[in-house]
Amino acid sequence: MDWVDIVIKLGFAFVVLNVALVAVAFLVYFERKVAAYMQARQGPNRAGPVGLLQSFADLLKGLKKEYIIPKASDRWVFHIAPAVGVLTAVGMLAFVPFGPGRGQAGHIDIFGLRTDWYIANVGVGVLLIFALSSVSVYAIIMAAWGSNSKYPLLGGLRSAAMIISYELTFGLSLIGVFLLSGSLNLQEITAAQHPTLNPAGTPGLPFILLQPIAILTFFISAIAESKRIPFDFAETESELVAGYHTEYSGVRFLLFQLGEYVSMVVMSCLVVICFLGGWVSPFAGLVDGTNIPFISGLLSSGAHWFFLKLALLIFAYYWVRWTLPRFRYDQLMGLCWKVLLPVILGNIMIIGVLRLLFFPPDTNPATYNPLYWWVLAGIQLVLAAVVFLGISRVAGRSWFGKAERPVLVDRQVILVRNVQGGRGTIEGEAKPVSNT
Numbered sequence: 428m429d430w431v432d433i434v435i436k437l438g439f440a441f442v443v444l445n446v447a448l449v450a451v452a453f454l455v456y457f458e459r460k461v462a463a464y465m466q467a468r469q470g471p472n473r474a475g476p477v478g479l480l481q482s483f484a485d486l487l488k489g490l491k492k493e494y495i496i497p498k499a500s501d502r503w504v505f506h507i508a509p510a511v512g513v514l515t516a517v518g519m520l521a522f523v524p525f526g527p528g529r530g531q532a533g534h535i536d537i538f539g540l541r542t543d544w545y546i547a548n549v550g551v552g553v554l555l556i557f558a559l560s561s562v563s564v565y566a567i568i569m570a571a572w573g574s575n576s577k578y579p580l581l582g583g584l585r586s587a588a589m590i591i592s593y594e595l596t597f598g599l600s601l602i603g604v605f606l607l608s609g610s611l612n613l614q615e616i617t618a619a620q621h622p623t624l625n626p627a628g629t630p631g632l633p634f635i636l637l638q639p640i641a642i643l644t645f646f647i648s649a650i651a652e653s654k655r656i657p658f659d660f661a662e663t664e665s666e667l668v669a670g671y672h673t674e675y676s677g678v679r680f681l682l683f684q685l686g687e688y689v690s691m692v693v694m695s696c697l698v699v700i701c702f703l704g705g706w707v708s709p710f711a712g713l714v715d716g717t718n719i720p721f722i723s724g725l726l727s728s729g730a731h732w733f734f735l736k737l738a739l740l741i742f743a744y745y746w747v748r749w750t751l752p753r754f755r756y757d758q759l760m761g762l763c764w765k766v767l768l769p770v771i772l773g774n775i776m777i778i779g780v781l782r783l784l785f786f787p788p789d790t791n792p793a794t795y796n797p798l799y800w801w802v803l804a805g806i807q808l809v810l811a812a813v814v815f816l817g818i819s820r821v822a823g824r825s826w827f828g829k830a831e832r833p834v835l836v837d838r839q840v841i842l843v844r845n846v847q848g849g850r851g852t853i854e855g856e857a858k859p860v861s862n863t
Contacts, residue, residue, distance in 0.1 A: 440546045443520055451688045452482035454741065461745040486681065494677040497574055504573030509675070509682035512566030515559045516689035521545075522552040523696045524614045526706045526730030544706070544730055545614065552613045553605075556697065557598055560652055563690065564590045567654075567661055567671045570683070574674040582670030585756070586654065586661035592760060593651040593658075596767040600645035603638045603778045604701045617705035621728065628792025633709075635702045636804040639811035640774045642702040644767045646743075649694035651763075654687060656748040660759060695740035699733060703740075706733040766818060781806065 456471060456479065463470025471478030496505065526544030549555060564587060571583020605611060608619035608629055619629035635642050651658040662670035672683045699705055708728040725731075754762070785799040786792075 436546060440521065443525075443546060444517060447517065447520060447689055447692065448685070450692070451685055452486065453479075454688050454692070455482045455485075455684075458745050458748075461742070462749045465749045489677060489681045492677040492680075494679065495674075497576060497674050499575045500674070501573040501575065504569045505674075506573075506679075508566050508569035508573055509679040509686070511569065512563055512686035513682050513689070515563040515566065516686040516693065519556045519559045519693040520689070520696075521547045522549055522555055522613060523693065524548070524617060524700065524705060525733050527728065548614055549612070551611045553601065553611045553616075553697075553701075556693070557594075560597075560690075560693075561590075561594060563686070566683075566686070570675070571671045574671075576674055578667045578669075578673045579671045582661045582663065582667045582673075585663075586671065589651060589658065589660055589759060592763040593648045596644050596763060596771055597648035597652055599768075599771045599775065600641045600648060601701055602771075602775045603641050604634055606778060606782060607634060607637055613700050613705075617700055617707060620704040621707045622711050626792075628786070628795060630800040630803075631797070632800055632804060633702065633704045633707075637800070637807055638702065638774070638778070639808055640770060640814055642698065643811075643815075644771045644774075645702070646698055647762075647767065649698065650744070650747060653691045653694050653744075655691065655744060657751045657753045658759060659753065660756060663753065665753075691741065691744055692737070695737050695744065698740050699736045703736045704732075705736075706730055708732050770814060770818070777810065778807070 459481070460470045460478075471481035474480040474484040496502065522545070524543070524545040567586045568583045571579040571581075571586075574580070604616060608616045609626075610616060610619070615626070619625050620631065620633050622631045625631035630637060654661045660670075662672075664670075667673070672680055675683065706728055708726055709732075710726040711728050713726075781803050785803060786795055
């Protein structure tokens with residue numbers, strides 16, 4: 428790599444960092460709008476047109492807030508914790524391929540020089556993201572310990588136990604992806620899902636068809652990694668005030684929120700790359716070789732498909748948060764150890780056996796029959812339907828608790844017809860409401 432490539436990569440890293448930081452403000456805005464729509468209200472509508480500047484107004488307010496340090500806190504640990512959380516979250520963006528690499532259709536041309544849609548192309552990029560994601564829990568533990576307060580400490584302990592548990596299912600969910608793509612490189616995993624650019628021995632299909640069970644377990648684990656509802660046991664406002672960042676205010680409180688949203692974006696990027704084909708277009712096999720102005724460019728593979736899929740995944744985060752209530756702590760651990768872990772281990776065994784049956788290791792990858800990939804996808808989809816149906820049937824009768832039948836209760840109703848001067852005139856007698 429010569430100095431020109433280094434300068435281009437540094438410039439691209441600068442752009443990615445600043446775009447990510449500005450995008451967080453709009454992610455907060457859109458989440459508040461989605462929540463308002465689900466709750467039949469308007470949401471932010473004062474600062475700027477349709478409230479678009481509300482997040483920036485909140486930012487200015489946070490910058491002006493007094494920064495309070497608990498008297499008995501461990502000051503160094505207390506100060507460093509927010510920075511650790513943000514740096515680990517932002518560092519994961521360096522390994523995300525947002526679009527095609529050089530030499531592939533859709534690459535970037537900067538002053539006539541071809542470059543890539545990623546900062547670093549590492550052979551074990553997935554492992555590095557896993558490592559940084561694991562380090563992010565230290566920020567929570569440091570904040571909990573450095574605050575020297577009971578509520579943050581309880582939140583930190585809960586978060587440590589939760590992340591240690593869900594790290595297992597988080598990593599094991601991608602074993603099937605590694606088996607199908609034969610790589611831990613995120614760019615190669617994306618290429619393995621391209622119908623025409625896929626290397627020999629890879630399916631050329633979105634891995635969601637070949638690993639429907641894994642995408643569900645991975646997405647659930649990613650929500651837990653991001654500490655979002657229904658897995659926000661690090662905060663639990665109704666129990667621990669604000670959890671691990673109870674004692675934080677001002678800029679450092681904003682840094683924790685920034686790290687949470689960037690982590691959510693990175694987790695969504697992993698789902699898009701490992702299961703939805705990344706920057707690969709759903710019409711990639713149909714528009715290749717065509718030359719229809721605008722239409723062929725819009726439907727062909729490129730970074731625009733990556734960001735469209737990313738937006739859908741982020742909306743799924745919002746949907747889950749404002750739909751599901753927070754789990755009980757025993758349900759949280761039971762979901763991981765009693766459901767997700769056995770299911771994903773069984774999925775790894777099944778995909779390994781099916782790959783050995785359809786594609787023996789002593790066979791030339793160039794001679795693989797593409798029809799076998801569709802047969803494997805059909806088996807996996809049927810298996811996923813059976814597993815999901817079985818879990819939904821069993822969960823309500825065992826550790827999640829049996830649902831109680833609704834009971835109609837008789838109650839007295841008083842009819843108020845005329846209102847004069849703020850006082851109602853009661854007419855008629857109270858009548859019981861029938862159960863029908």
